[in-house]
Amino acid sequence: MTFAPPPKTAAWRHLDAQTGFEVVYFRPLGDWYHIEGCTTGVEEGRTWIVGYAIDVDPGWVTRRAEITGQSVDGSRRTTLEGDGDGHWRVDGVPAPHLDGCFDVDLESSAMTNAFPVHRMRLAVGAGSDAPAAYVRSLDLAVERLEQHYARVGGESYDYLSTGDGFSAQLVYDESGFVMDYPGIAVRAL
Template sequence: MTFSPPPKTAAWRHLDAQTGFEVVYFRPLGDWHRIEGCTTGLEEGRTWIVEYAIDVDADWLTRRAEVTGRSAAGSRRTTLEGDGDGHWRMDGVPAPHLDGCFDVDLESSAMTNAFPVHRMRLAVGAASEAPAAYVRSLNLSVERLEQHYARVDRESYDYVSPADGFSCRLVYDQAGFVLDYPGIAVRAL
């Protein structure tokens, strides 16, 4: 599976789960990529802003994620570092609860669903588990999120998050970025 190069920028509008917007910029770092973005949300009467800078290597393994969040409760910041073998450090401290994860998934972001799709490069009909280091929007807590991706056709994947019983069909563009995340976000640019 070959993807076209990332666009210079992309944007998503949040849907039913929350009201808000996400804007992302992609920068090459040699054969790596830096993804810088900001997402805002209004959810159950609470507002938040999450800013991030995520570095992925040539195989789209997340190597570093710097995440800053702001809400009425104040500001928070966390840094995740992956070694490429499924081991993580969170704010410089080993995070064994994330062992076996290769991707960062931000609760506030539709863009981060590109990481496992790029990394796994599944053939049509293939499926795989894709556990991720999951960063919550309001408090930036980090937990392990079990996920399952099954490639349906050229642009569609069936997605399942067993812990919360969520499933949907994700639609991607030729660059491997979400166009439609039912109930969560839709690509605006």
């Protein structure tokens, strides 16, 4: 499967689970991409802002993610570094609980659901597990998220978060970015 090049910018409007917005910019760095974005949200009466700068290699494996967060509790920052072989350091400290993860998934972001789709390039009818280094919105805590993607046809994928049982059918565009993430976000640009 081949994707069109990423757009220069994209945006999503959060739905249902939270109120907010996400804006992202894509910049090629040779055959890598540098992705910068910001999300804002109101969830259960709490507000937050999450900013991110993420580098992905030619296979769309996340190699570095610098994440900042702000809420009424103050400002936070965390850095994740992947070696490309599924091993991670979080703020410079080895994170063996993330072994086998190739993607960063930000709780606050619809854009990060592009990483496993780009990386795996599934054929129609194929599926695969895609555990991720999952970063929470409010406190930037880094957890392991067990998830599964299955390409059901065209640009549609069945998504399952096996830890909490959340599932949805995600619709992507020709560049491999989410257009519709039911109950979570819809593409605005």
